[in-house]
Amino acid sequence: MDRFQAAKLFVRVVDLGSFSKAAADIGIGQPAATKLVAQLEKQLGSRLLHRSTHGVSPTEIGSLYYEKCKLIAHHVEEAQTVAALMQSQVQGGLRISTTMDFGRRVLAPLVLRFLQANPRLRVELLFDDHLVNMVEQGIDVAIRMGRLADSTLGARYLGLNPWSLVAAPDYLTRRGEPMTLRELASHEALICSSVQSDSRWHFMGAKGEALTVQVNGPLRSNNKSALMEAACAGFGIAALPTYVVHESIQRGALVTLLNAWTLPPQEIHAVYPSPRMVPAKVTGFIEWLQGQMGETWWTTHYEAAPLQPRVPTP
Numbered sequence: 001m002d003r004f005q006a007a008k009l010f011v012r013v014v015d016l017g018s019f020s021k022a023a024a025d026i027g028i029g030q031p032a033a034t035k036l037v038a039q040l041e042k043q044l045g046s047r048l049l050h051r052s053t054h055g056v057s058p059t060e061i062g063s064l065y066y067e068k069c070k071l072i073a074h075h076v077e078e079a080q081t082v083a084a085l086m087q088s089q090v091q092g093g094l095r096i097s098t099t100m101d102f103g104r105r106v107l108a109p110l111v112l113r114f115l116q117a118n119p120r121l122r123v124e125l126l127f128d129d130h131l132v133n134m135v136e137q138g139i140d141v142a143i144r145m146g147r148l149a150d151s152t153l154g155a156r157y158l159g160l161n162p163w164s165l166v167a168a169p170d171y172l173t174r175r176g177e178p179m180t181l182r183e184l185a186s187h188e189a190l191i192c193s194s195v196q197s198d199s200r201w202h203f204m205g206a207k208g209e210a211l212t213v214q215v216n217g218p219l220r221s222n223n224k225s226a227l228m229e230a231a232c233a234g235f236g237i238a239a240l241p242t243y244v245v246h247e248s249i250q251r252g253a254l255v256t257l258l259n260a261w262t263l264p265p266q267e268i269h270a271v272y273p274s275p276r277m278v279p280a281k282v283t284g285f286i287e288w289l290q291g292q293m294g295e296t297w298w299t300t301h302y303e304a305a306p307l308q309p310r311v312p313t314p
Helices: 003-016 019-026 030-044 060-088 100-117 169-175 181-186 224-232 242-250 280-292 297-303
Strands: 049-052 055-058 092-098 121-127 141-145 154-161 163-167 188-192 200-204 210-214 216-221 237-241 266-272
Touching: 003 019, 003 030, 003 049, 003 055, 003 060, 019 030, 055 060, 092 100, 092 280, 100 121, 100 141, 100 224, 100 242, 100 280, 141 280, 154 280, 163 169, 163 242, 181 210, 188 224, 216 224, 224 237, 224 242, 237 242, 266 280
Parallel strands: 092 121, 092 141, 188 216, 188 237
Antiparallel strands: 049 055, 141 266, 154 266, 163 237, 200 210
16 A cells, blocks of 8 residues: 555544544455554654554644645545546547548538537647647547558547549530540549559449559649649549538539449548547547448538537536
């Protein structure tokens, strides 16, 4: 038993006036309790208790030590209560990391809705297309695309991120609409350089057949929004996440191509520093995100009810 626990035992001995009752209260044997208090007196160099056949009572120094120990024990219990409360409720600070486009187009509106439902939470939302070190940067939750590498991080699956093959009607009027995947090789491609095999587009057919096309074109970028704008301006054909191009498709600025084939979707995961002792604010946010990401989350996301003005917390 450490020094704090010995002091806690001493407080119970004084409160109950008995070594045996204090020992039972702490959950140890009476000989062990007597020995611990004796060791505490030896460390302090002072007698803390008067011992008699009628029981025990504090000495003058023991009374002063008792008051200080009781105050310390109260503060420790109060701190433990606060820690337990913080661990069990969605409140406090939450640092979230995600990529630029997904963060701006999808996650930011979702975070605002989560904040509206949890007014005691304070969120710092960080956008970065590079893989961040969660421990070094104090990140509570990171939203990541693609398969996860083996690591010591905790992770929860959120859903799939589908991709679409798109072009502007003006481009198709000038260059013609490709009717087969192989025709893509002769078209202007807008290439996303932030994914593996960026200039090799992989497709899968309805029967599970796979085909890869090597493409080339006038623009290559690691920013998906820039590629979407170029596609809308008629610079070529782009393969982009559906959440990036959905609005442009809805307003007719882009159309989907070769719909009998699909681009491979990316897995979406929420990752957090450790799978053990996860705070309620983290599990609450992740479970809420899982509830938002059904089969067509990239379309229903845009159909959500508008945010209501936030009511200040009393």
